[in-house]
Amino acid sequence: MEFGDGSEDLAFRLEVRGWLAEHVALARDRRGWERVLGAAGWVGLGWGEEGYGNRRVGIGRQVVWAEEYARSGAPARSGHIGEKLLAPTLIAHGSAEQKARFLPPIASGDELWCQGYSEPGAGSDLAGIRTEAVLDAGTYRISGQKIWTSLAHEADWCFVLxxxxxxxxxxxxLSFLLVPMDQPGRIDVRPIRQMTGTSEFNEVFFDGAHARAEHVVGGAGNGWQVAMSLLGFERGVSTLAQQIGFAQELSRVVETAVATGAVDDPVVRDLLVRQWAELRTMRWNALRTLGSAADRGAPSVAKLLWGRWHQRLGELAMRVRGADAAVGPTDWTPEAPYELDALQHLFLFSRADTIYGGSDEIQRTIIAERVLGLPREAKG
Structure with a gap:
């Protein structure tokens, strides 16, 4: 696919850029910001469904929106799990009643979602999950534990495998259940403190939590197919927005290399150029495969490319900083944890890039088995 700004696309880009410049200052809290986006019709671009409050635009303009949003300095989205993952899954597999109930509040920014997939001992190997749901008089009672659950502490709902x-x-x-999070005593959310000192992820414990039988997406027993469909939506247009953020981080590393004099080292210069060239290659590869159902291995290839690239960028950030990179603030306390600077955060957070969202080993297995047709790996 070719993406370039014709006159209409350029007008759309300027509209997006102008709106963001005017409204980003309103983003005082992330939940309120989702409602601002929803009221303006920016949530759910390209869902392809009428009557749910979203603008209907083609994939080219979805790319424009994602790029301009990333460039604007607007806060990280708290509604992206519902918008980018659950909503397309409901459109593909949900009943008319499920679409009518759940799509409008996602489009308006009124309901936030989290993803209940990974478990202790069943992270990248999703088929090994042990969380159980027992049907009792039209209600499923869920017992088990999920882990690495992004935004569970803010979410109103969780889709649970x-x-x-x-x-x-x-x-x-397996079944794909839509579960309300407001169930005191039945759902316990515990933040996970990371090396960065932040807590984006959570453990979630289900102790007899309820989910209505009519909130099973795709039918009971069909959860694996629905879950795999959702993962296919995970790496689409959002990958291009992610790359805008990567480019901003790379620019910061280059500026630091110039400031510290590290750029005078020819090896460092070569590494910086290589990072830039690889990032451009990832962009064109993402554009090439965007919207193509035929390239089944594209999501796994993309994950392999950006995960290790981002880790190398974090390592390079520490190299150009020199010895100062290992020094943090000295005035932190357990009650007020330390805060890393941007490059330290990049280095520590990127250590997980080759694990979360499907480890590199799992991505290589998917490519080998489903794309190259190699013999399947033996399962215990």
């Missing part, structure tokens, strides 16, 4: 057939193993007997 759970085992609904007793004795089932691996991909069979």
């Amino acid at each position: 759970a085992r609904t057939e007793v004795g089932s193993r691996r991909h069979r007997g």
Whole structure:
């Protein structure tokens, strides 16, 4: 696919840029910001469904919106899990009643979602989940634990992959449940403190939590197919916005290299140029595969490329900083944890890039088995 600004696309880009410049100052809290975006019709671009409050634009303009949003300095989205993951999944697999109930509040920014997939011992190997959901008089009662659950402390709802057939193993007997998070005593959310000192992720414990039978997406027992469909939506237009952020980080590393004199080292200069060239290559690869259902391995290839690239950028950031990179603030306390600077945060946070969202080993297995047709890996 070719993406370039014709006259209409340029007008759209200028509209987006102007709106963001005018309204980003209103982003005082992330939840309120979601409602501002929803009221202006910026949530759910390109869903392809009428009547849910979103603008209907093609993929080219979705790219424009994602790029301009990333450049604007607007805050990280707290509604992206509902908008980018659940909503397309509901459009593909949900009932008319489920779409009518859940899409409008996502589009308006009124309901936030989190993703209940990974578990202790079943992270990248999602088929190994053990969380159970037992049907009782039209209600599923859910028991188990999820981990690395982004934004669970803010979410109103969670889509949970759970085992609904007793004795089932691996991909069979799973269902995709929509679960309200406001269930005191039945759902316990515990933040996970990371190396960066922040807590974007959470553990979530379900102790008899309720989910209505009509809130099973795709039918009972079909959870694996629905879950895999959702993961296909995870790395689409948002990948291009992510790359805008990567470019901003790379620019900061280059500026630091100039300021410290590290840029005078020919090896460092070569590494900086290589990072720039690889980032450009990732962009063109993302554009090439965007919207193509035929390239089944594209999401896994993209994850392999950007995960290790980002880690190398973090390592390079520390190299150009020199010895100062290892020094943090000295006035922190357990009650007021230390704050890293941008490059320190980049280095520490990027250590997880090759693990979360599907580890590199899992991505290589997907490519080998589903794209190259190599013999399947033996499962225990």
